[in-house]
Amino acid sequence: MTALSDRIAVVAGATRGAGRGIAVELGAAGATVYVTGRSTAGRRSDYNRPETIEETASLVTAAGGCGIPVVLDHLDPAAVAALAARIDAAHGRLDLLVNDVWGGELLTEWNVPVWGHDLDRGLRLLHNAVDTHLIAAHHLLPLMIRRPGGVLVEVTDGTADYNAGRYRLSPFYDLAKMSVIRMAWAHGRDLEPHGCCSVAVTPGWMRSEMMLDHYGVTEAGWREAIAREPHFCISETPRFLGRGIAALAADPERMRWNGASTSSGDLARIYGIDDLDGSRPDCFRYLVEVQEAGLAADPTGYR
Incomplete structure (x- = not known):
């Protein structure tokens, strides 16, 4: 695919998970992709994970694009x-910015009210999830507004509806994810x-590297996790969202998305995209x- 062969993109927070999947699919469409993150060869971030931003860049290039690793902290x-x-200096413009920085998995305390949640961890979560996107x-x-056609993608969890x-x-996770949705709407007014x-x-x-490790499975054997969590049957690869974003970026009528909130499933339906x-x-x-309705896990008709 060469639908994005003339595009310059930044995927912020591309070391692993959704960011890596998005970057690789942009590369598969021919884009030049600057991939950013803190985890680099020889120095891990506070996640202490093995994935590196250099690996992501190599995957982008292997997919058909040009991956350029940039080690940085988006709070700087x-x-x-x-x-x-x-x-x-290199291109004189930017065509696509994907804000995927998150960094809150190790900071969120689930089912804990604000008065019980560690305040420093909660505020750090918000800095990681919101400040980075604004910066x-x-x-x-x-760089994007120098010519028409640019796309800003704000990655979050859940749609507005x-x-x-x-x-x-x-309370911290809720605010972080809703803030990013509102941010996308607000930026749309200016763009x-x-x-x-x-x-x-x-x-x-999403079957991110961390999620697969959580269930003790590999991507090749991900269905083994269904015995532990039946609703995992509806899970998807990080590349699925990446394919949707690549299709949106290549859409001649992409301005119809301005200010919208959507999902990987919606993008797949609209653009006719399948997972790997x-x-x-x-x-x-x-x-x-199904799940919230209390029905037995069954992806029939949903995948």
Whole structure:
């Protein structure tokens, strides 16, 4: 595929999970992708995970694009400004910014009210999940508005409609994920006059590296985890969301998405996209109609 062969992209927070899956699929569509993260060869981040940003860049290139690793902390405005200057010098523009920085898995205390949640951990979660996105937008969007057609993607958990009626089991997590959705809407108001758009997207139940490790399975044998958690049958790879974002970025009518909140399942339906195994999981419809309805786990009609 070469649908994005002339595009310059940044995927912020691309070391693993959704960020890596998105970056690889942008590469598969031919894009030049700057992939950013803190985990580098020889120095792990506080996640202490084996994945590195250099590995992600190699996967992007192997997929058909050009992967460029950039080691930085998105809480450091000077580092992000330096990235913007580097892209400006090399290309003079930016066509796609994917804000996927999160960093809250080890900070969230589930089913704990605000007065019981560790305050330092909760505030750090918000800094990681919200401040980083604003810093990236501040420094990188000026490159995007130089010509029409640019796309800002804010990655979150849950759609606006889904999250609005549900408490996401932590006041800090709830606020972080809703803030990103609102952020996408607000940026859309500013980008529209420049012919650029902004959209919030969410994966479904994603089989990230951390999730697979949590269940003690590999991607090849992920179905073994269904015995432990039956509703894991609706899960998807990180590449599924990546395929949807690549299709959206290549859509000549992408401005129709400006300010919207959508999911990997919705993008797959609209653009006719399948996951790596040829299935088309629709996680959020499944969550509402099956899991939250108290029905037995059964993905029939949902993937």
